[in-house]
Amino acid sequence: MGFRIIIVGGGIAGLAAAIALRQDNREIIILEQSPISQEIGATISLQPNASKIVEGQWGLAATLKERGAMVDEAFEVYNLDGEMQMRIPLVTKDKYGAERMMYHRADLHEALKHRATSPTFPGQAAVLRTSSRVASCDCETGTVELASGEVLSADLIIGADGIKSAVRGCVLGGEVNARPTGLSAYRMMIPADELQQQSEFAKVINPRKGCTTMVIGQDRRLIMGPARNGTIYSIVALVPDESMNEDSRITSWTTKGDHEKMMKTFADFPDWAQKPLQLAKGSALGLWQLRDLDPLPTWYRGRAILIGDAAHAMLPTQGQGASQAIEDAEALGAFFHEFERTTPVNSLGAVAQVNDAVFRCRYDRATTIQLYSRQAAKPATEPGNRKVNMNPAEFMDYNCSYNGARDWCK
Ligand SMILES: Cc1cc2nc3c(=O)[nH]c(=O)nc-3n(C[C@H](O)[C@H](O)[C@H](O)COP(=O)(O)OP(=O)(O)OC[C@H]3O[C@@H](n4cnc5c(N)ncnc54)[C@H](O)[C@@H]3O)c2cc1C
Known part of the structure; x- marks a missing residue:
C-alpha cells in the first residue's frame, strides 16, 4: 500500500x-x-x-x-x-x-x-x-x-x-x-465603477489601481484593494470589537454585519472616506471578530x-x-x-x-x-x-x- x-x-x-x-x-x-x-x-x-x-x-x-x-x-x-x-x-x-x-x-x-x-x-x-x-x-x-x-x-x-x-x-x-484581539472586521465588495463615479472619493483614490490602500483614523481603519482586473473593490473595515461590534449575545465569530451600525461606527470619518461603506448598502456584508x-x-x-x-x-x-x-x-x-x-x-x-x-x-x-x-x-x-x-x-x-x-x- x-x-x-x-x-x-x-x-x-x-x-x-x-x-x-x-x-x-x-x-x-x-x-x-x-x-x-x-x-x-x-x-x-x-x-x-x-x-x-x-x-x-x-x-x-x-x-x-x-x-x-x-x-x-x-x-x-x-x-x-x-x-x-x-x-x-x-x-x-x-x-x-x-x-x-x-x-x-x-x-x-x-x-x-x-x-x-x-x-x-x-x-x-x-x-x-x-x-x-x-x-x-x-x-x-x-x-x-x-x-x-x-x-x-x-x-x-x-x-x-x-x-x-x-x-x-x-x-x-x-x-x-x-483569543479575541479587541478587533472586528467588516468585509464587503462593491463594483469599482460605482465607486469611481463618486468624485469626492475618486479625487483621492483610484479603486481600479493595483494597490493596497489604507485610510486611518485612530482606532478604526479601512484596508482596501481591487480584484479581478480592477472591476471590483474589496473593503475591510477594522473597528474596535465590542463583542462583534454589534450584539454581545452573538457567540459565533463570524456573522452578517449590520450596515447601519457600521455607518455609525464610521460616522466621524469624512464623507469621501465613508463612500465605499455607503455603497455597500444592500450588498453582502460580513463581520468577523478577529481572533488569533x-x-x-x-x-x-x-x-x-x-x-x-x-x-x-x-x-x-x-x-x-x-x-x-x-x-x-x-x-x-x-x-x-x-x-x-x-x-x-x-x-x-x-x-x-x-x-x-x-x-x-x-x-x-x-x-x-x-x-x-x-x-x-x-x-x-x-x-x-x-x-x-x-x-x-x-x-x-x-x-x-x-x-x-x-x-x-x-
Ligand atoms: C479580515 C481578514 C483578511 C485577511 N486577509 C488576508 C490577506 O490579504 N492575505 C493573507 O495571506 N491572509 C489573510 N487573512 C488570513 C487568511 O484568510 C487565513 O490565514 C487563511 O484563510 C487560513 O487558511 P486555513 O486553510 O488555515 O484556514 P480556513 O481558511 O479557516 O480553512 C479551514 C477549513 O477547514 C474546514 N474545517 C474546519 N473544521 C473542520 C473539521 N472539524 N472537519 C473538517 N473540516 C473542517 C473549514 O470548513 C475550512 O474550509 C485574512 C483574514 C481575515 C480575517
Missing part, C-alpha cells in the same frame, strides 16, 4: 498541502466539513514569499491571471484629510523574486482545488470529500473519526482545519482556543501535524495568514519528498521524525510573523491628531525574503 495522507480541512492550507504532497502512489484524502468547498467574496493578497510558491513552483500563474489576478504595486496610507501619509512601492520581483499578488479569494481557492484534485497534474490526484466533519483524531494510530461516526486511517494526518481546529486539541492533549492564537507549545504529535490557522492563526495586519499556510504546505512537500522510497510508511517513528523536522523549520518564522501581526494592529494615530505613525513595510524584509523551507532551514 502507498503512503496514505488525510488532510482535515479544504481551505487554503489544506488544498495547498495536497498540492505540495501529491506524488505517484500516494493516496491523499481531504475531509471538508462544509457541503460545498468554497471561499468568501473578498480580495486576498499573497506576499512574494507565497506567490512564488503558488504561481512559480505550482505553476498557477496563467490560471490566476486568466481570472484577473493583479500585481499589488504599492501600499498607500491616507489620513482622514485625504492626504497621503506614505507610499511604499511594492514592485518586489527584483528584491524578493516574485510580486505581491491580489486575487479574488474564490479564484485562488478554485485554482488550488483544481491543482490538488485534477488528474492532469503530476502525481496521484487528491480526493476532496465534502460534508465530512472530523470530530476527533488519534495521533498515534493515525485514525480520524468523523461526526457521522465513520473512522478513517492514514499514515500522516494534517490538521488544516482553521482557527477552530478539532485536530489541535488532539495534538496538544487539551483545548487551546483562539498565542504561539502553541508544539504543532505535532506522532502522525498528526497542524498547519495554517490551526497552528498559528494571526491578525490580518501583515496580510500573511494564507501566505504562511502556503509556506507550511511547501515545507511538508519538501520534507516528505520521496519519504516512502527510503522509509517504511507504517513506521510511526519515521513519520513523527519528519513532522518534527517540519515543525522545527517552520515554528520560529511563523511565530515571529504572528507576533509582528499583533504589533501592527496597534492604533496608528494619537487621539486628536490625524498624523499617521505606522510603517506597513516595517517587517517586509523578514516576511518576504523566503525561498522555500529547505533553503530557510539549511
